[in-house]
Amino acid sequence: MLKKWTLTLALLAVPCLAWAESGHPAVAASAMAGTFWGITALVLFVLAYSLVPLENTIHLRKSKPVLFAAGIIWVLVAVAYGRAGDTHSAHVALQHSLLEYAELFLFLLAAMTYINAMEERNVFQTLRAFLVSRGFSLLKIFWITGLLAFFISPIADNLTTALLMGAVVMAVGGKNKRFITIACINIVVAANAGGAFSPFGDITTLMVWQNGKVAFTQFFSIFIPSVINWLIPAACMSFAIGKDSPEKLSETIEMKYGAKPMMVLFLLTITTAVCFHNFLHLPPAAGMMLGLGYLGAFSYHVKRHEGRTMSYDRILGVKYDQPIGTVVPSNKQENAVAQIVENYPHAAFAIDTNHQITHWNKGMEKMTGVPAAERVGTSKQWSPFYEQKRRILADLIVDEMPEEDYDRHYPGRHRENPETSATYDAADFFPTIGEKGQWLTFSAAPIKDETGRTIGAIEVIREVEEKQREAEHFDLMKKIARAEWDTLLFFYGVILCVGGLSQFGYLGILSEYAYTDLGATTANALVGILSAIVDNIPVMFAVLTMDPAMSLGQWLLVTLTAGVGGSLLAIGSAAGVALMGTARGTYTFGAHLKWTPVIGLGYAASIVCHLWLNAHLM
Numbered sequence: 001m002l003k004k005w006t007l008t009l010a011l012l013a014v015p016c017l018a019w020a021e022s023g024h025p026a027v028a029a030s031a032m033a034g035t036f037w038g039i040t041a042l043v044l045f046v047l048a049y050s051l052v053p054l055e056n057t058i059h060l061r062k063s064k065p066v067l068f069a070a071g072i073i074w075v076l077v078a079v080a081y082g083r084a085g086d087t088h089s090a091h092v093a094l095q096h097s098l099l100e101y102a103e104l105f106l107f108l109l110a111a112m113t114y115i116n117a118m119e120e121r122n123v124f125q126t127l128r129a130f131l132v133s134r135g136f137s138l139l140k141i142f143w144i145t146g147l148l149a150f151f152i153s154p155i156a157d158n159l160t161t162a163l164l165m166g167a168v169v170m171a172v173g174g175k176n177k178r179f180i181t182i183a184c185i186n187i188v189v190a191a192n193a194g195g196a197f198s199p200f201g202d203i204t205t206l207m208v209w210q211n212g213k214v215a216f217t218q219f220f221s222i223f224i225p226s227v228i229n230w231l232i233p234a235a236c237m238s239f240a241i242g243k244d245s246p247e248k249l250s251e252t253i254e255m256k257y258g259a260k261p262m263m264v265l266f267l268l269t270i271t272t273a274v275c276f277h278n279f280l281h282l283p284p285a286a287g288m289m290l291g292l293g294y295l296g297a298f299s300y301h302v303k304r305h306e307g308r309t310m311s312y313d314r315i316l317g318v319k320y321d322q323p324i325g326t327v328v329p330s331n332k333q334e335n336a337v338a339q340i341v342e343n344y345p346h347a348a349f350a351i352d353t354n355h356q357i358t359h360w361n362k363g364m365e366k367m368t369g370v371p372a373a374e375r376v377g378t379s380k381q382w383s384p385f386y387e388q389k390r391r392i393l394a395d396l397i398v399d400e401m402p403e404e405d406y407d408r409h410y411p412g413r414h415r416e417n418p419e420t421s422a423t424y425d426a427a428d429f430f431p432t433i434g435e436k437g438q439w440l441t442f443s444a445a446p447i448k449d450e451t452g453r454t455i456g457a458i459e460v461i462r463e464v465e466e467k468q469r470e471a472e473h474f475d476l477m478k479k480i481a482r483a484e485w486d487t488l489l490f491f492y493g494v495i496l497c498v499g500g501l502s503q504f505g506y507l508g509i510l511s512e513y514a515y516t517d518l519g520a521t522t523a524n525a526l527v528g529i530l531s532a533i534v535d536n537i538p539v540m541f542a543v544l545t546m547d548p549a550m551s552l553g554q555w556l557l558v559t560l561t562a563g564v565g566g567s568l569l570a571i572g573s574a575a576g577v578a579l580m581g582t583a584r585g586t587y588t589f590g591a592h593l594k595w596t597p598v599i600g601l602g603y604a605a606s607i608v609c610h611l612w613l614n615a616h617l618m
Contacts, residue, residue, distance in 0.1 A: 037080035041073045063486045066493025073500035097499035103285040110288035112483040114266045121259035124164045129253040132171045137245045139614025149190035154198030156189035162575035177586045184587040188576045189198035191569045193230040196563030199222045204540040204562045213555045229564045229606035236598040258302040265294045287603045299476040347461040355379045393444035394459035439464040511546035524558040532572035536562045553617030
């Protein structure tokens with residue numbers, strides 16, 4: 001009995017949970033729990049997972065320790081079963097875990113890509129700018145951000161929702177730390193509660209839906225309990241806000257081309273995934289990947305449109321309206337070069353065939369801090385930009401150097417201008433220009449006489465704004481690359497780690513104690529509390545792995561508690577951890593802990609509401 005309690009407490013302290021092979025291996029899993037291989041696997045997982053909460057302290061990404069542990073645990077599984085004469089079960093179990101992970105991975109990859117695409121199109125930034133420029137009172141901002149977090153979270157993930165609303169709160173709150181703290185807590189609770197009643201609101205609800213435990217429309221049975229989970233603590237915290245009105249901020253951000261169609265496509269993608277699951281009986285991940293195809297086709301249209309209207313450029317960022325071209329002054333235009341250089345709106349200079357500076361405009365004086373009197377007549381056009389003497393773009397133009405010389409002086413950062421012949425463009429970063437360095441673009445063109453002979457060169461230098469430097473075509477592949485790969489790999493590690501542990505029989509022992517001795521309602525309520533201490537994803541993996549015989553009402557209860565339980569502590573959810581980072585020093589673990597009693601009141605009330613409202617499902 002003591003051994004059973006010790007093992008159970010160890011499993012509860014660290015969530016040794018996840019998907020497992022549902023078949024019946026030739027070797028009884030329960031017989032493996034007390035072996036050297038099983039105990040070693042359990043200890044390895046405990047050690048690896050204990051590093052996850054320390055991610056921000058030791059600067060070790062959470063995916064790394066669990067990836068390592070996953071591989072070793074399955075080696076132990078294979079060795080243990082092989083020594084017992086069963087070389088087949090471990091292979092089948094691992095294949096099953098990989099298949100389950102693949103479905104989750106593809107679903108999340110499509111969803112993350114859409115979120116990244118809408119963020120790049122300024123969808124979320126536009127909403128934030130609208131809210132901070134309305135002049136709402138702090139109390140109104142408190143309720144508006146909470147309400148929006150509750151209803152955005154079921155569609156977007158709670159992390160994105162929390163960061164978006166948190167930015168609004170910090171912009172409006174200014175130096176009012178009390179307001180920022182309480183509003184951030186409200187956002188965390190609202191985002192987690194909003195994600196609980198939608199298959200798309202949280203990873204745990206997605207897993208429950210994909211496993212067929214709860215149908216899509218049945219999730220809405222816990223809508224009212226989710227509302228109560230947020231409203232009770234929100235109402236209590238609102239009394240601490242006051243009625244102050246912050247200074248009205250002025251901020252305007254417009255959505256980029258294609259933003260609204262992308263939002264429609266995202267909703268269409270969700271609908272497609274639901275239809276795949278409900279009507280075609282296909283994995284929802286396949287529907288999400290079809291939806292990613294919608295975005296791929298539309299992104300091609302956006303790319304073509306921006307290529308025509310925005311004129312993005314691989315060297316210069318955004319092209320300029322005033323391209324420089326070959327200058328051919330006539331004999332009657334002796335001052336033509338001087339007029340061009342002096343009147344050019346950017347820094348510009350001219351040199352002759354001896355590489356001596358003939359003109360140095362006000363823009364060059366301002367950029368370099370060197371007056372024209374000190375430069376005209378010299379060959380020091382290189383000195384403001386480089387430590388050692390070298391040829392720059394104008395020098396290469398004057399000498400009519402071959403392409404190889406441009407490659408040597410500006411490797412990978414130059415090209416011949418496609419619009420004007422004999423003109424070259426280049427770009428580079430110069431740490432000596434300005435206080436923090438500056439990106440500069442260069443455009444140089446020859447000066448020719450009426451016979452076509454080169455008699456000099458003009459070079460124009462522009463300071464590049466960051467937004468111009470980063471301007472580029474909309475690229476779907478780059479949005480895929482920006483997915484939360486650390487999170488996706490973390491899921492892989494957790495699923496395989498605990499899938500391996502399940503082969504040693506640990507989850508069977510836990511299931512017998514939690515759902516037989518304690519009862520389903522008590523066990524499911526404890527799931528939420530455990531989710532506040534550790535990540536709710538492995539906790540839900542455990543429940544799905546154990547697959548206890550529960551009614552629909554109990555599956556809805558564990559879905560609710562796993563989703564909202566993380567609100568009890570600041571570290572209990574991704575939303576809370578993210579806001580602790582963005583509101584560092586203001587929204588802290590201790591500040592959140594002060595309001596844990598009222599959050600716990602909302603947690604308990606939501607459970608009671610569900611048990612009463614959905615009694616017919618229990």
